[in-house]
Amino acid sequence: MKKVTVTTLYNKKKEGEKITAMTAYDFPFATLMDETGVDMILVGDSLGMVIQGGNSTLHVTMDEMIYHTRIVARACKRTMVVGDMPFMAYQTSVEDAVRNAGRFLKETDASAVKLEGGASVCDVIKAISTAGIPVQAHIGLTPQSVHQMGGFKVQRDEDRLMADALAVQEAGAFSVVLEGIPNHIAKAITEKLTIPTIGIGAGPDCDGQILVMHDMLGINSGHIPKFVKKYCNLGDEARKGIQGFIDEVKGGDFPAPEHCYNK
Ligand SMILES: Nc1nc(=O)c2c([nH]1)NC[C@@H]1CN(c3ccc(C(=O)N[C@@H](CCC(=O)O)C(=O)O)cc3)CN21
Ligand SMILES: CC(C)C(=O)C(=O)O
Ligand SMILES: [Mg+2]
Numbered sequence: 022m023k024k025v026t027v028t029t030l031y032n033k034k035k036e037g038e039k040i041t042a043m044t045a046y047d048f049p050f051a052t053l054m055d056e057t058g059v060d061m062i063l064v065g066d067s068l069g070m071v072i073q074g075g076n077s078t079l080h081v082t083m084d085e086m087i088y089h090t091r092i093v094a095r096a097c098k099r100t101m102v103v104g105d106m107p108f109m110a111y112q113t114s115v116e117d118a119v120r121n122a123g124r125f126l127k128e129t130d131a132s133a134v135k136l137e138g139g140a141s142v143c144d145v146i147k148a149i150s151t152a153g154i155p156v157q158a159h160i161g162l163t164p165q166s167v168h169q170m171g172g173f174k175v176q177r178d179e180d181r182l183m184a185d186a187l188a189v190q191e192a193g194a195f196s197v198v199l200e201g202i203p204n205h206i207a208k209a210i211t212e213k214l215t216i217p218t219i220g221i222g223a224g225p226d227c228d229g230q231i232l233v234m235h236d237m238l239g240i241n242s243g244h245i246p247k248f249v250k251k252y253c254n255l256g257d258e259a260r261k262g263i264q265g266f267i268d269e270v271k272g273g274d275f276p277a278p279e280h281c282y283n284k
Pocket of ligand 3: 065
């Protein structure tokens with residue numbers, strides 16, 4: 022199976038073919054996505070919320086990201102795997118940023134990293150990509166700045182967003198995530214940039230779309246942002262299975278003879 026690479030993504034943009042991306046955090050779901058044909062898996066620091074149950078992404082560590090990225094990448098024969106750099110893995114110095122980015126490629130089979138920020142992180146983007154590591158930028162609603170933004174707020178400063186998008190492209194980013202911005206701004210950025218834009222809450226005109234897996238599959242019991250579409254309800258299915266087990270154990274119907282070592 023031929024692996025999706027940065028070149029595959031550039032070609033898709035050039036040919037106007039949409040790029041599909043999802044988050045994943047473990048082997049079984051990554052296997053399903055790889056087999057179904059999603060182009061890119063982001064092992065997101067959103068795991069701090071959907072896996073760990075926290076109310077922000079700020080507490081996630083490099084070691085936790087490495088662990089999840091390793092088990093996701095193990096499942097991916099075709100899908101490109103991107104490791105999301107957690108809060109404080111790239112803000113303290115360019116040197117720390119390059120070392121932490123390198124861990125994703127040395128300690129897992131991911132082939133790229135993502136980090137949040139625009140013009141202000143361009144020195145970091147440049148240093149990481151100079152080291153031969155593809156970097157995906159992430160602008161607009163950047164969850165690691167939740168306290169500075171005063172909450173998970175849609176970002177509407179068009180001049181700033183366009184400047185950030187051009188700056189990260191210039192610094193060497195291979196792609197940029199546009200999160201939580203109005204459609205017309207995402208459209209203008211997508212038309213202006215030569216690198217693919219991946220939208221989440223950024224309207225239909227991005228080169229690709231990403232959603233958090235737990236939101237789209239119906240296994241997120243917490244807050245659901247407006248930009249989410251629920252494509253199925255795995256939560257209800259799981260509840261049915263759990264209830265069935267409880268009922269059958271209590272009723273003495275499980276285990277049945279075929280589940281026992283009698284002969
Ligand atoms: N489950 C989950 N899904 C996500 O998409 C996601 C995470 N977790 N964790 C990391 C970040 C945080 N994200 C979020 C979280 C909340 C909103 C939200 O509530 N937005 C408001 C918009 C408010 C405004 O208009 O400014 C909304 O109502 O959708 C948006 C993005 C996106 N990412
Ligand atoms: C929502 C995506 C872009 C992300 O950064 C994450 O899942 O952590
Ligand atoms: Mg993230």
